[in-house]
Amino acid sequence: MARLAEILPLVRSHGLKVNVDVLTTIGHHEENLENSLPPDWQNVVDPSGRKCLGCFCPADPGYLGYVRKLYAMIAEIKPDFIWIDDDVRFFSHKPALCTCFCDRCVANFSKETRRTYTRIGLADALEKDEYPFVLRRKWLEHNRTLLDGLLRVIERTVHSLCSEMSLGFMSGDSCYEGYPFERLARTLGGPHNIPVRWRPGGGFYSDGCLFGLVEKAHDMGRQIFLLPASVEAIHSEVENFPYQVLKKSARATVLEGGAHMAAGATGVSFNILGPYTEPLSEFEPFFREIRKARPF
Numbered sequence: 001m002a003r004l005a006e007i008l009p010l011v012r013s014h015g016l017k018v019n020v021d022v023l024t025t026i027g028h029h030e031e032n033l034e035n036s037l038p039p040d041w042q043n044v045v046d047p048s049g050r051k052c053l054g055c056f057c058p059a060d061p062g063y064l065g066y067v068r069k070l071y072a073m074i075a076e077i078k079p080d081f082i083w084i085d086d087d088v089r090f091f092s093h094k095p096a097l098c099t100c101f102c103d104r105c106v107a108n109f110s111k112e113t114r115r116t117y118t119r120i121g122l123a124d125a126l127e128k129d130e131y132p133f134v135l136r137r138k139w140l141e142h143n144r145t146l147l148d149g150l151l152r153v154i155e156r157t158v159h160s161l162c163s164e165m166s167l168g169f170m171s172g173d174s175c176y177e178g179y180p181f182e183r184l185a186r187t188l189g190g191p192h193n194i195p196v197r198w199r200p201g202g203g204f205y206s207d208g209c210l211f212g213l214v215e216k217a218h219d220m221g222r223q224i225f226l227l228p229a230s231v232e233a234i235h236s237e238v239e240n241f242p243y244q245v246l247k248k249s250a251r252a253t254v255l256e257g258g259a260h261m262a263a264g265a266t267g268v269s270f271n272i273l274g275p276y277t278e279p280l281s282e283f284e285p286f287f288r289e290i291r292k293a294r295p296f
Helices: 002-012 061-076 103-113 119-128 134-161 181-189 211-225 250-262 280-293
Strands: 019-022 043-045 051-056 081-084 091-093 096-098 166-171 197-200 233-239 267-271
Touching (some): 019 061, 051 091, 051 096, 061 081, 061 134, 081 134, 103 119, 103 134, 119 134, 134 166, 134 181, 166 233, 197 211, 211 250, 233 250, 250 267
Parallel strands (some): 019 081, 081 166, 197 233, 233 267
Antiparallel strands (some): 043 051, 091 096
């Protein structure tokens, strides 16, 4: 953060705003564990008891203390805004799938429903729940509340240091959390309704099958439709991971951004630069195509 604090004025001197994207708040998957945080707090757990050692449960008070320190460090260098990445979700933290079924979460859900569950018993009850899905709806609300509570910790931490700072959230298709986008946007805006940014995302990493572009644009439209009207800065994610220029052409990259805007986005966030093992000249065709398409 100290190094970034030195760099931010240099970037701003070129007329650009500066944001910090927090790639890992909960954690994405079980990856790069040798350089990751030790499991000092509760990892997320799926119904079968599998943990994801790269992801932490936001119901753990110790973990929330870490979140406060993390976002305070970022807010203190005063970027123009802060993005919260799409690891803040409860579905698909490999090798776990549906989370979190840790002892604390199961106990909390038991209190909420006034019934005593074990992890296995709760998983079985959810599996057997039939229309009108009373228990599953309560589990959806449990997940929404847990997610909202984590974002509330972030909002209060950041706005206690920078009261006018805008926060942004990257979403995906949130079936497991029940698409609580309006609620989350209100939380991130805080008591003074600071404008909130949004970055809807999805998976389209190669143009080998262009129908994936159509599917992702459809996913975008579904996410954007559920946003409150107060969210105006909707920058769709165009991600060319793993940043191999032969996997997605410059033309397909620009077409994807246009499709997302047709689906309701108000801008495009191009995540297309690689990990700098290749010369930047490799990526110049992408920027030429983006520049040509900007008037359209």
